[in-house]
Amino acid sequence: MKNILAKTTLFLVLLIGFKGFTQNKEISIFGEIKDAVSKSTIPYATVVIADKTTKQVLGGTTSNEKGQFNIKTDATNFYVEISFMGFKTQKLENLDYNQNILNLGTIVLKEDSQMLNTVEVRAEVSKTQFKLDKKVFSVGKDIASTGMSALEVLNNVPSVNVNIEGEVSLRGSAGVQILINGKPSVIAEQGGNALGTITADMIESIEVITNPSAKYDAEGTAGVLNIILKKNEKKGLNGSISLNTGIPDNHSVGVSLNRRTEKFNLFTQLGVGYRSVPRYNENINTNKLNDTTIVSNGTNYRNESFFNLILGTDYHINEYNVLTLSGNYAYELEDQPSRTNFELYHQDVLQNKWYRTEVTDATNPKWQYELNYKKDFKDDEEHTLLFSALGSSFAKETSSEFDNTDVIGTNTNFNQQTAANYNQTDYTFKLDYTDPITETVTIEAGTQYLINDVGNDYEVRNLNNGVPQVIDSLTNNFEYNQKVLGIYGTTAYEGDKWGIKLGVRMENTDLKTVLTNTNEKNSQQYTNFFPSAHTSYKINSDVSLQLGYSKRIYRPRLWDLNPFFNIRDNYNVRKGNPNLLPEFSDSYELTGIYKIGKATMNTSLYHRYTTDLVERVFTIVDNVKTTMPLNIGTNKMLGIEVNGKYSPLKWLTFNGDFNWNTFDRNGKYNNQTFDFTGTSWSSRISSKLGLPADIDIEVTGNYRSSYKTLQNNVSDYAFADLGVRKKIMKGKAVINLAVRDLFASRIDQNESDNINNYQYSYSRRGRFFMLGFSYGFGKGEAMTYSGGRR
Structure with missing residues (x-):
């Protein structure tokens, strides 16, 4: 009896404990x-x-x-x-x-519908989202972005820097692949100013991919920047309009319209504007061997009238099949008046003084057309097949006239004319397949074929008594044809705590160039494999870790290979190198993402090893500085990057970005050693203050440290942007005022000093004022809001 009672008591205790355990x-x-x-x-x-x-x-x-x-x-x-x-x-x-x-x-x-008609646009600063293999930076809500071009927007994105020449770098490194909606585009070419035709109000987000997976084109040793343009799909007629004006001249009108029915989604964006971008330059070239110095200074103007139209439609064949046809037409008219003053000294005694004026006119038509077909499978909406065919063309016809006027002495330079006819045609064909085999496992596979066909017909003429004479040694037609075939496959596992993504990409490159008048030909063909690996682990709801690796390539562009140069300034010229080889890099990155109270922060430790490094090396002969890209050895870079956001109060928010790196370069060229080490760092901090009456103030400060290149010492600079926003009409309309480079302190200075030569350059653009107004109608939103679902 006691034994039964003991067992019964034990059973009840275990039952109660088990019940309590299951309840908890x-x-x-x-x-x-x-x-x-x-x-x-x-x-x-x-x-x-x-x-x-x-x-x-x-x-x-x-x-x-x-x-x-x-x-x-x-x-x-x-x-x-x-x-x-x-x-x-x-x-x-x-x-x-x-x-x-x-x-x-x-x-x-x-x-x-009742809520949609009364919704207010919330003015928040841009934010960054972290995914397994990329960061997504939402665009369009920052006050200081008023009237910005895509290049200026990129300069506000963490990890990205755009210098005064418009060259884009990622974590301080060039070799960035820029995509539009995930695909190559003539609008994204860094050789010109095509990105200037895209304004901030057209951009939904920018994906920063420092370690791209094998799904992405392997181009770009520093990584990939993918610009996602807006496309609304809300039912009915929706739209928004923006008006911007500024000093120096920067005027634009943007319209976005969308009409969604059961079967069709019609969308269009239109941008029209005019901008003037002045830039003041100074240069000093000293030849220590003969004790002569050329000093020059002047202001160059780049005046542009631009037009950009995007038109397209989505046809929903049925619930699982969508066909998209879209086109993009952009047109630019350029006028570049400038005057440069020159002085020639020998043993510190002025020998000659003259000035050189330039009158340049250019027309830049651009076309792009795209066909997309997307198939969703019934078992899972993430189970998709996507085919796209994209064609684009870019033409640039330029004529320039340079006149030299003597002030003191006799200048031996002739008056000159140049003419250039540039044509580029690109075709991209892509097929991507994604299959989520289970809730946690996904496979991807696809292929891409890219064709680049470029020609640059360039002519230089001297004017002798008003009669033009062609300079054969500076005149030629350079043709460039490149075909790249890529095939990739990836597999990914994503659980509640842990995720991993592995992939490999194979690319075959076939490149041919020719100088037609000398019949100098260059041919390169190579096949490479590009593996990638990414993993993440969620320690808890506040702390996560990410680890990534990828192999990348930088292929020389036409401007890197074309041996002919622009003579805009006879004493500072650039030319290409037809024998330039591609550079390769292996990139490793460890990122921690964590939340501490009201602050969120991420820290990345990264390492990149680059072979056949492409560097721009200059030589100085007779006071003429000639810069040309060369393959110079290897580079090892180690860096740390920190991004953070802190909102101590509902009406106050801080965002910060800090990047530091050290590099070790080793290489030789023509018996000259280019071994050196250096460090650089940059930071950006912005604060947003919410005031009564729906007024917001935003201040952004930027700093870039001095650093060394192969031959130059580059000085540091700091600059600030200021923005003020006022919402009206219940948030459907917004007025923005922005001042960029508030103190006119963004100055680029380069200095080089060796046994034979001394060279110094100075460049400054100055302060810009912008005033903008935007209004959203239908179910559209004022363009300070990014337009995507939040």
Whole structure:
């Protein structure tokens, strides 16, 4: 009897303990959120768990990019509430769960038309999202972005820098591949100013990919910048308009329209404007062997009238098949008046003084057309097949006239004329397949074929008594043809805590160049493999780690290979190198993402090893500085980058970005050693202050340290931007005032000093004022809001 009683007591104790244990065990709740009409997923929707009796919130989360969410709770008497701006809130009660798992399946949200008509645009600073293999920087809500071109927007993105020449670098390194909507584009070419035709209000977001997976084109040793343009898909007629004006002249009008029906989504964007970009330059070239010095200074103007039209349509064949046809036409008219003053000294005694004026006119038409077909499979909306065919052309016809006028002495330079006819045609064909085999495992495969066909016909003429005479040694037609075939495959696992993505890409390159009048030909053909690996681990809700590796390539462009140079300044010229080889890099990166109270921060430690490094090396002969790209050895770079956001108060937010790196370069050329080490760092901090009456103030400060190159010492600089915003008409309209380079302190200075020569250059653009107005109608939003779902 005692034995039975003891066993019964033990059983009851274990039963009570087990019951208490099961009651305290967490319940895992997951599901997917979709738009009831379009059937598309809704990212960033709010999911809240609340107590049925007290209505107290017990926990919450937001859906991810795929509209999916996963949240846990140890409560038993609760309900789930799903909400998103512009949609009716869904409240889910009487929930049944088994084995502590609650699968809510697909939750559909219906549009709330009354709410959409009264929604206010919330003025927030841009933010950065972290994904397994990239960072996504949302654009369009910063005050100081008023009237900006795409190049100026890029200069506000963490990790990215755009110098005064318009050259883009990532973490201090050139060799950046710039894409538009994930594809190569003539608009993204760094050889010209095509990105200037895209304004900030056309951009949805910019993806910063420092370690791209094998899915991406392997071009760009520093990484990839992918500019995502806006395309609204809200039902009905939606649109917005923006007006901008500024000093120096910077005037533009932007219109965005979208019409969504059951089968069609028609979209268009139009940008028209005029801008004047003055730049003051100084140069000193000293030949120590004969004790002569050339000093020059002057202001160059780049005046541009631009027009940009994007027009396209999505045809929803059925629920699983969409056909998209789009076109982009851009046109620029350039006028570049300038005057440069020259002085020639021998043993510090002035020998000659003259000035050189330039009158340049150029027309730049650009076309781009694209056909996309996307197929979704019934088993999973992430199971897709995407085919795209893209064609583009860019032409630039330029004529320049240079006149030299003597002031003191007799100048031996002739008056000159130049003419250039540049044509570029590109074709890109892509096929991408994505299959989520399970909820956690996804495979990707695809191929891409890229054709670049470029020609540059350049002619220089001397004017003798007003009669033009062609200089044969400076005149030629350079033709460049490149074909790249790429094939890739990746596989990824993404669990609640841990994720990994592995991939490999094979690319075959076939490059041919020819100088037609001398019949000098150059041919290169090579096949390379580009592996990639990324992994992430979520330690807890506040701390995550990411680790990545990729191999990249930088292929020389036409301007790197063309041996003919522009004679805009006879004493500072640039030319290409037809024998230039591609450079390769291996990139490693470890990133920690963490949240501390009201602050969020991420820290990245990165290392990059580059072979056949391309460097621009100059020589000085008779006071003429000639710069040419060369393959100079190897480079090892080690760096650390920190990005953070802190909001101590609802009306005050700080954003910061800091990047430091050290490098070790080793190489030789023509018996000259180019071994050297150096460090550089840059930082950016911005603060946003919310005031009464819907007024916001934003201040951004930037600093770049001095650093060494192969032959130069580059000075540091600091500059600040200021912006003020006022919302009117219940947030449907916004007025912006921006001042860029508030103190006119963004100055580039380069200095080189050796046994034979001394060279110094100085460049400054100055202060810019901008005033902007934007208005959203229908269900559209004022253009200070990025236009995407939030």
